[in-house]
Amino acid sequence: MAEFEEASKELEISILVLSPKLNGHVERAHRTHAEEFYELYEGDLDLVSLNQALKEWEGTYNHIRPHQSLDMRTPQEYIYHCHPPPAP
Numbered sequence: 001m002a003e004f005e006e007a008s009k010e011l012e013i014s015i016l017v018l019s020p021k022l023n024g025h026v027e028r029a030h031r032t033h034a035e036e037f038y039e040l041y042e043g044d045l046d047l048v049s050l051n052q053a054l055k056e057w058e059g060t061y062n063h064i065r066p067h068q069s070l071d072m073r074t075p076q077e078y079i080y081h082c083h084p085p086p087a088p
Helices: 002-010 020-038 047-063 075-082
Strands: none
Touching: 020 047, 047 075
């Protein structure tokens, strides 16, 4: 870990260390990405094509696809519901 941290520092890459409390959420997100995107992706495997397809899927995931854990709302709807924008 020390070598990884040192290499990241030299490359000016920030490391985000999660608390164990969040690990389950992160693992669940990885599973969803694997099942709903990576296992179904049939496009080109070059980085540009893959990143474009992933960006489009993330748009669907965040703005169109309802989430059971969010009371069948999209993440965008959930955030708006919990943190509405201030009135002008």
